[in-house]
Amino acid sequence: xxxxxxxxxxxxxxxxxxxxxxxxxxxxxxxxxxxxxxxxxxxxxxxxxxxxxxxxxxxxxxxxxxxxxxxxxxxxxxxxxxxxxxxxxxxxxxxxxxxxxxxxxxxxxxxxxxxxxxxxxxxxxxxxxxxxxxxxxxxxxxxxxxxxxxxxxxxxxxxxxxxxxxxxxxxxxxxxxxxxxxxxxxxxxxxxxxxxxxxxxxxxxxxxxxxxxxxxxxxxxxxxxxxxxxxxxxxxxxxxxxxxxxxxxxxxxxxxxxxxxxxxxxxxxxxxxxxxxxxxxxxxxxxxxxxxxxxxxxxxxxxxxxxxxxxxxxxxxxxxxxxxxxxxxxxxxxxxxxxxxxxxxxxxxxxxxxxxxxxxxxxxxxxxxxxxxxxxxxxxxxxxxxxxxxxxxxxxxxxxxxxxxxxxxxxxxxxxxxxxxxxxxxxxxxxxxxxxxxxxxxxxxxxxxxxxxxxxxxxxxxxxxxxxxxxxxxxxxxxxxxxxxxxxxxxxxxxxxxxxxxxxxxxxxxxxxxxxxxxxxxxxxxxxxxxxxxxxx
Amino acid sequence: xxxxxxxxxxxxxxxxxxxxxxxxxxxxxxxxxxxxxxxxxxxxxxxxxxxxxxxxxxxxxxxxxxxxxxxxxxxxxxxxxxxxxxxxxxxxxxxxxxxxxxxxxxxxxxxxxxxxxxxxxxxxxxxxxxxxxxxxxxxxxxxxxxxxxxxxxxxxxxxxxxxxxxxxxxxxxxxxxxxxxxxxxxxxxxxxxxxxxxxxxxxxxxxxxxxxxxxxxxxxxxxxxxxxxxxxxxxxxxxxxxxxxxxxxxxxxxxxxxxxxxxxxxxxxxxxxxxxxxxxxxxxxxxxxxxxxxxxxxxxxxxxxxxxxxxxxxxxxxxxxxxxxxxxxxxxxxxxxxxxxxxxxx
Numbered sequence: 001x002x003x004x005x006x007x008x009x010x011x012x013x014x015x016x017x018x019x020x021x022x023x024x025x026x027x028x029x030x031x032x033x034x035x036x037x038x039x040x041x042x043x044x045x046x047x048x049x050x051x052x053x054x055x056x057x058x059x060x061x062x063x064x065x066x067x068x069x070x071x072x073x074x075x076x077x078x079x080x081x082x083x084x085x086x087x088x089x090x091x092x093x094x095x096x097x098x099x100x101x102x103x104x105x106x107x108x109x110x111x112x113x114x115x116x117x118x119x120x121x122x123x124x125x126x127x128x129x130x131x132x133x134x135x136x137x138x139x140x141x142x143x144x145x146x147x148x149x150x151x152x153x154x155x156x157x158x159x160x161x162x163x164x165x166x167x168x169x170x171x172x173x174x175x176x177x178x179x180x181x182x183x184x185x186x187x188x189x190x191x192x193x194x195x196x197x198x199x200x201x202x203x204x205x206x207x208x209x210x211x212x213x214x215x216x217x218x219x220x221x222x223x224x225x226x227x228x229x230x231x232x233x234x235x236x237x238x239x240x241x242x243x244x245x246x247x248x249x250x251x252x253x254x255x256x257x258x259x260x261x262x263x264x265x266x267x268x269x270x271x272x273x274x275x276x277x278x279x280x281x282x283x284x285x286x287x288x289x290x291x292x293x294x295x296x297x298x299x300x301x302x303x304x305x306x307x308x309x310x311x312x313x314x315x316x317x318x319x320x321x322x323x324x325x326x327x328x329x330x331x332x333x334x335x336x337x338x339x340x341x342x343x344x345x346x347x348x349x350x351x352x353x354x355x356x357x358x359x360x361x362x363x364x365x366x367x368x369x370x371x372x373x374x375x376x377x378x379x380x381x382x383x384x385x386x387x388x389x390x391x392x393x394x395x396x397x398x399x400x401x402x403x404x405x406x407x408x409x410x411x412x413x414x415x416x417x418x419x420x421x422x423x424x425x426x427x428x429x430x431x432x433x434x435x436x437x438x439x440x441x442x443x444x445x446x447x448x449x450x451x452x453x454x455x456x457x458x459x460x461x462x463x464x465x466x467x468x469x470x471x472x473x474x475x476x477x478x479x480x481x482x483x484x485x486x487x488x489x490x491x492x493x494x495x496x497x498x499x500x501x502x503x504x505x506x507x508x509x510x511x512x513x514x515x516x517x518x519x520x521x522x523x524x525x526x527x528x529x530x531x532x533x534x535x536x537x
Numbered sequence: 538x539x540x541x542x543x544x545x546x547x548x549x550x551x552x553x554x555x556x557x558x559x560x561x562x563x564x565x566x567x568x569x570x571x572x573x574x575x576x577x578x579x580x581x582x583x584x585x586x587x588x589x590x591x592x593x594x595x596x597x598x599x600x601x602x603x604x605x606x607x608x609x610x611x612x613x614x615x616x617x618x619x620x621x622x623x624x625x626x627x628x629x630x631x632x633x634x635x636x637x638x639x640x641x642x643x644x645x646x647x648x649x650x651x652x653x654x655x656x657x658x659x660x661x662x663x664x665x666x667x668x669x670x671x672x673x674x675x676x677x678x679x680x681x682x683x684x685x686x687x688x689x690x691x692x693x694x695x696x697x698x699x700x701x702x703x704x705x706x707x708x709x710x711x712x713x714x715x716x717x718x719x720x721x722x723x724x725x726x727x728x729x730x731x732x733x734x735x736x737x738x739x740x741x742x743x744x745x746x747x748x749x750x751x752x753x754x755x756x757x758x759x760x761x762x763x764x765x766x767x768x769x770x771x772x773x774x775x776x777x778x779x780x781x782x783x784x785x786x787x788x789x790x791x792x793x794x795x796x797x798x799x800x801x802x803x804x805x806x807x808x809x810x811x812x813x814x815x816x817x818x819x820x821x822x823x824x825x826x827x828x829x830x831x832x833x834x835x836x837x838x839x840x841x842x843x844x845x846x847x848x849x850x851x852x853x854x855x856x857x858x859x860x861x862x863x864x865x866x867x868x869x870x871x872x873x874x875x876x877x878x879x880x881x882x883x
Contacts, residue, residue: 331762333761333762352764352766353761353762353763353764354764354765354766355764356764357763357764358764363762365762370756370758370759371758371759371761371762372759372762373756373759374752374755374756374759375756376755376756377752377755377756381748384748385752385759385760385762385763386763386764388745388748388749389745394744394745397744397745397746398743398744398745399742399743399744399745399748401743
């Protein structure tokens with residue numbers, strides 16, 4: 001069924017509709033043309049005969065679930081990996097991209113997800129790091145600043161070239177990374193999940209910039225799994241699934257539903273979940289909570305909220321605005337500097353993490369690879385954490401691995417974790433299944449308060465839906481849920497109320513039923529929106 | 538299972554590579570590698586007495602190795618086992634010669650004080666680690682020098698036996714560890730070592746406490762999140778590791794030398810640490826790696842008699858083993874992450 005829109009169609013669609021918009025063997029006039037790229041890691045085929053043709057002057061989105069092969073493909077294009085089969089043409093020239101230097105020389109530039117900037121240097125110095133403009137053997141700062149300013153004005157990348165990078169926000173850091181790529185002469189720019197760290201407004205500005213690149217005759221390759229963005233900004237979409245190319249189509253011909261179907265291979269819904277209103281007892285109260293971050297700077301400033309049983313309260317905000325610290329304070333991993341958090345009436349301030357768990361907390365941590373699991377341990381051992389002192393898992397301090405293993409096998413079945421058995425090492429599982437291991441452990445603790453941080457970050461769309469289902473089941477079971485997420489659509493689908501955090505403060509509250517992205521986005525950027533602030537749910 | 542097989546075969550390859558490089562060095566000093574290795578083998582396992590000798594050398598390495606394993610499990614790198622061994626050895630000797638007690642009880646008291654001495658000696662670095670996050674590798678290494686010189690001071694100035702040697706008076710026979718054969722000094726210490734190794738493995742695998750400690754060692758943030766008191770467990774584990782290190786010294790004193798003397802057990806603490814690393818921190822596997830190093834030590838005694846090679850060659854081989862084991866860790870890490878991901882991050 002999926003192949004109806006699969007690899008044979010784009011050919012025709014391209015030829016008939018857009019003329020030059022062709023993927024496949026006819027690759028003349030393309031900025032980038034990959035033919036039959038195959039890459040294996042052991043028995044695993046990451047890329048399986050992928051053809052990709054990117055027309056000069058277009059924004060070409062590449063979408064697919066985790067593990068679909070997007071990153072591998074881009075690494076091959078940029079010379080970070082070598083393909084086992086297939087060929088690469090850059091600007092109509094057969095090229096062996098032996099390393100990134102070759103790619104850069106051919107006019108390719110890549111903006112990675114993780115920025116590599118020197119915080120103590122100025123913007124201009126960062127942009128020219130490693131290729132400084134020199135005069136009489138010394139760095140010509142004036143010329144660097146002028147050149148940076150010229151580029152930033154031309155493409156709408158608003159930055160002050162003289163400012164120190166350490167003082168700037170993530171959104172601006174990304175602009176600097178783009179400038180770095182530009183001064184190295186890139187005409188084709190690859191962006192790997194560029195909007196993951198941005199507010200909706202910043203994303204829109206980025207799209208403006210991308211359009212100005214295209215207007216300038218440049219080419220943009222844009223990796224994403226954010227469908228709205230892809231629909232909004234791209235000219236052409238290539239969908240990858242399980243290492244194969246499912247389709248390459250002009251964006252105008254596609255609907256969001258169609259894209260999801262091609263990515264996942266089935267129907268998936270992310271509409272707002274239907275729900276019964278519930279008004280249970282207050283489970284968690286947070287009053288005037290302050291806390292410091294690792295640099296001893298205030299990270300939480302006067303945070304107040306309550307959560308009742310059977311209620312999902314969402315925390316929206318750009319990453320790094322105090323959400324991590326909030327989760328850590330509530331789970332006892334970080335002390336509050338002022339204020340109280342009460343779980344079922346008991347002040348958590350004097351409790352250790354173990355005692356808070358005992359008092360009724362289950363915690364799905366945001367950085368699950370570090371906090372949520374021991375990657376090298378088995379699923380069974382991972383599911384034991386937090387209950388190793390309790391019967392039936394242990395008696396008199398002696399573990400009962402039989403009971404532990406049986407419990408793990410049951411949870412693997414209940415939560416549909418794709419693993420061979422409870423003895424599998426967690427590191428062998430996919431991101432979504434690792435998250436399910438964490439959920440299975442935490443949701444079966446019998447806790448009344450669920451602290452859920454970024455439940456679907458880096459998780460496949462199919463698994464996302466299952467995780468959302470599970471959260472709604474917990475809500476129906478009367479749990480009080482704090483859902484921290486940087487994805488607005490996730491909050492809109494699940495939360496009864498959404499609190500927006502900026503710079504450690506709650507900027508305001510929005511009812512989940514009319515979660516307006518613009519209002520939330522304003523608050524995420526620090527603009528108080530009075531008519532929406534502190535609206536009762 | 539597959540993982541374990543890979544780990545074991547990796548270590549074996551590392552040792553093989555080290556032996557191969559050792560062979561090249563033996564060639565360079567003008568000896569025949571075959572002859573040297575055969576001599577080593579004969580010296581280690583040639584007859585009953587030699588096997589007993591090998592086991593005698595194995596005993597302190599094994600106990601020190603278990604000490605290191607205990608630390609490694611909890612993520613603590615106790616490089617101070619050598620010092621704990623010296624203090625434990627001295628403490629046991631002191632009880633042995635200064636306090637006449639009934640047989641059996643005397644021995645147990647001496648071992649108990651050896652354990653306390655080892656634990657007390659590591660308590661200083663352990664406290665600073667827990668309280669101020671001081672790197673325990675540095676502080677335990679440094680504590681070795683203090684321990685060795687401190688015991689020398691005790692021996693030479695405070696408790697010196699009349700006569701020429703720098704040693705304490707002999708301990709009373711009531712404190713001797715029972716021997717196993719009459720033709721060798723091999724003694725009950727080996728049994729203690731084996732029991733400790735297996736006991737440690739069982740504790741780590743089958744107790745709630747051992748589970749928590751193992752998680753502190755392999756994923757500290759995960760353990761903290763799950764409610765394990767990471768600092769306290771780290772402190773306890775170092776203390777326990779030091780206690781076992783002290784016990785190794787006590788066993789050596791009560792079982793072999795029957796007195797404490799300067800430089801009474803050189804290098805056993807470090808050999809134990811290497812044995813534990815080669816065993817990937819598994820106490821049971823340490824039984825075999827300790828035997829390997831014990832055999833090297835004992836076999837080397839015959840080297841200078843029968844071949845032209847110096848017995849220092851085994852120190853060279855040990856160093857090569859350390860190198861190839863660490864190199865192998867690097868190679869394995871690279872195999873774990875995807876090549877692209879690694880280069881992605883430069």
